[in-house]
Amino acid sequence: MKKYYGYAIASSELEDIQKVCVLCWGRLGDVLLRVPVIEALKQRFPQAAITAVVDPVGKKALENHPDIAEVVIFPRIKKPLLRYIISTIKNSTYLHAQKFDLCVNLYSGGSSPLITRLTGARIRLGFDHTKALRKANNLLVKTPGFCGQWTKALGTKLEPLGVTAKQIRCGSSFYCSEKADAYAEQTLPDMDAGYVAMNLAAGEIAKCWPVENFVRLADRIHADYGINIVVFTNPGMEQFSDEFRRLDTNNTHTVLPKISLDVDAAVLKRCHAVVTGDTSIMHLAFGVKCPSLILFTYTRPENVVPDDCPYISCFIEDTDNINECGKPSGSIELSVDFVYKKFAELLSSSKPS
Numbered sequence: 001m002k003k004y005y006g007y008a009i010a011s012s013e014l015e016d017i018q019k020v021c022v023l024c025w026g027r028l029g030d031v032l033l034r035v036p037v038i039e040a041l042k043q044r045f046p047q048a049a050i051t052a053v054v055d056p057v058g059k060k061a062l063e064n065h066p067d068i069a070e071v072v073i074f075p076r077i078k079k080p081l082l083r084y085i086i087s088t089i090k091n092s093t094y095l096h097a098q099k100f101d102l103c104v105n106l107y108s109g110g111s112s113p114l115i116t117r118l119t120g121a122r123i124r125l126g127f128d129h130t131k132a133l134r135k136a137n138n139l140l141v142k143t144p145g146f147c148g149q150w151t152k153a154l155g156t157k158l159e160p161l162g163v164t165a166k167q168i169r170c171g172s173s174f175y176c177s178e179k180a181d182a183y184a185e186q187t188l189p190d191m192d193a194g195y196v197a198m199n200l201a202a203g204e205i206a207k208c209w210p211v212e213n214f215v216r217l218a219d220r221i222h223a224d225y226g227i228n229i230v231v232f233t234n235p236g237m238e239q240f241s242d243e244f245r246r247l248d249t250n251n252t253h254t255v256l257p258k259i260s261l262d263v264d265a266a267v268l269k270r271c272h273a274v275v276t277g278d279t280s281i282m283h284l285a286f287g288v289k290c291p292s293l294i295l296f297t298y299t300r301p302e303n304v305v306p307d308d309c310p311y312i313s314c315f316i317e318d319t320d321n322i323n324e325c326g327k328p329s330g331s332i333e334l335s336v337d338f339v340y341k342k343f344a345e346l347l348s349s350s351k352p353s
Helices: 028-044 056-062 081-097 112-119 131-136 150-161 178-187 211-225 238-247 261-269 280-288 336-349
Strands: 019-023 049-054 070-073 102-105 123-127 139-141 195-198 228-231 273-277 292-296 311-315 317-322 328-330
Touching: 019 028, 019 112, 028 049, 028 056, 028 150, 028 280, 049 056, 049 081, 056 070, 056 261, 070 081, 081 112, 102 112, 112 123, 112 131, 123 131, 123 150, 139 150, 178 261, 195 211, 211 228, 211 238, 211 336, 261 280, 273 280, 273 336, 280 292, 292 336, 311 336
Parallel strands: 019 049, 019 102, 049 070, 102 123, 123 139, 195 228, 195 273, 273 292, 292 311
Antiparallel strands: 317 328
C-alpha cells in the first residue's frame, strides 16, 4: 500500500471501514483524555465496531461507553517474563484474527508499533516520530507539539481520515453503571444541602496540595455554604485520606472508603463541585460534567482545559521551573484564600439559571 503522509486518504479506501482497533494504553487519565478521539472516530465511521486495547487499569474507563464495542485488556508488565510472553502471543493472535480494517495507535510508545503490525489491519495509522512507528504504519501523520491541549494534539492523527481539529472535543465522557448510581444515591442522600468532593492525592507528589490546606478549605466551605464535604480515598495512597481524618478533629466531613472508578464517577455526578489536582479524578469529573476546581501545582491548565464542563483553574506560574515547552510550570504555593475565592467563582458560575 502507498504510504500517506498527512494527506487525506482516498474516499474509496474508507468506504468499507467496518472494524477499527484503537491502541489506548496508558494511565487512567491518559485513557480518559483520549475518549473524544475515539468518539470522533465513531462519528466518522458510524457503522464500524470499535475495539479499544488498554492496560488493566483502563478497562473501567471505557467498558460502558456506547461507542466502544469491545475492550481488550492487554497487559504490558514484563514480570514474570513467561506470563508476559504467553499473554502477548495470546492477545496479538486474538487481535490479528479480528481482521481490522483500520488500526489507530493513540499510544505511540513502547511495543505499540509492533502490536500495530501484528494486527495486520489494512490501514495502520500513527504518528511519525520514531523509526518503529514509520515502519509499522502505512498511513503517517506528522507528530504535533504537545504544548497546547493534548486531546486536540492527539486528534490531529485523524486528519487523513477526514476528521478536522474542530471535530475533536476537549474533555472526556464517562458512563456509569446503574449499580454505581444506586450506590452514590444511597451514600449521598442529602441533596438539599448538597455535596462538594475533594480528591487529595495524585500519581506524582508534586501534584499534591498539602492535606492541611484541604481541611481548612473544607471547613470554610462547610461553614459558609452549609455544603457537605466528601473526600475520596485513593487506592495505594490511603495516607492522604488518613491524614485528612486526623486533621479533621471535629469529624465534620465524610471520608469515603476505597470505591471503584465507576462509583467515583457516580459520586461526582451528585456533587455541586469537585476540588482536585491534575489527576485521573479530574478527567473523570470532566467526563460526568461535574463543575471542577483544578489545582495546578505542577502542570499547566492549557494542556487539559475542557470544552463542555464548568471549570476553573487555580494556577500560579513558578518561574523557577520551566517545562519542556519553555513555559513556567505551576506552583504549589496556592493559598487557601486564593483557592477559596476561585471556588466561590466556580459555584457562582455553575449554578443553574
